[in-house]
Amino acid sequence: MLLLAFDTAPPIITVAVHDGDRVVGQAAGEGAMAHGELLAPAIRDAVAQAGATMADLTDVAVGVGPGPFTGLRVGVVTALTLGSTLGLTTHGVCSLDIVAADVQVAGEFLVATDARRKEVYWARYGGDHVRLDGPHVAIPADLARQHPDLPTYGRGGQLYAEVLRSAGDASDPRAAALARIVVSGSARELPLEPLYLRRPDAVPQVLPKRA
Missing domain, CATH: 3.30.420.40 (ATPase, nucleotide binding domain)
Known part of the structure; x- marks a missing residue:
């Protein structure tokens, strides 16, 4: 097995490659509105660090949210595309579950x-x-x-630490944690569909019809 894992729900994108025993490659990028530009280079770097090529991958796992519309769409579409073009087994996991794993x-x-x-x-x-x-x-x-x-x-x-009982350092979902729970079989898997929970912030403008 050679699993590629990533999550694009938070501002920080993380990518990991897991060989079935351990994480062998990792990369990250940060930019709340730049997921599309950051994900592909991070995937390339993590796969190269693992000493592998895209053709060596067998599986791809992605955090499906909940999260912002744009970030989730980038991650899910990328996972679907890789699964289809490379014939990879795909895995979707709730991003909150990934945080919980840490x-x-x-x-x-x-x-x-x-x-x-x-x-x-x-x-x-x-x-x-x-x-x-x-x-x-x-x-x-x-x-x-x-x-x-x-x-x-x-x-x-x-x-919101002044309201909630904030505890520990676990913050954003990490691709390494995602890879770990998928490989172990403990992940509660979901379809590769963005989990938005609400409508996107940006909506198309409806212009009045001209007479």
Whole structure:
């Protein structure tokens, strides 16, 4: 197996190559509105670091969100294209599950990421890292009232630490964690479709018809 994994839900894009035993190549790029320009070079660098070529890949895994419209579309379309053109086995995973995979805590916890508009995407997890509820989108104060005692991991918890019980350093979904849970068989896989949870920020303008 040679698995290519990436997530484009957060501002920071991460890419990893896993050979079935360990991560053998990694790359990253940062730019909230530049996912399309950053992903391809990061994939190229990670594959080269692994001492492989694109033709050597057997699988591709992608975080399907929730996240912003543009970033998710870039990642999912890239995974679908690679799967089709190279004949790769494809794997889709909730991006909140990827963050949860890096959490080291006993008992239940929350993962919250930045949903913009002063909201967070969130999900609740058990001590075995299995998702128990979500994903949802909510105002941080509402989430805090719903789960006042649970520690919150992820960028959303850090952004709204005055409301949520922010805990630990786990922030954005990492491609290395995505690769690890897919290879281990512990990932709860989803179709390769962007998980938006709400309508995109940008909508086409409707011009009035001329008489």
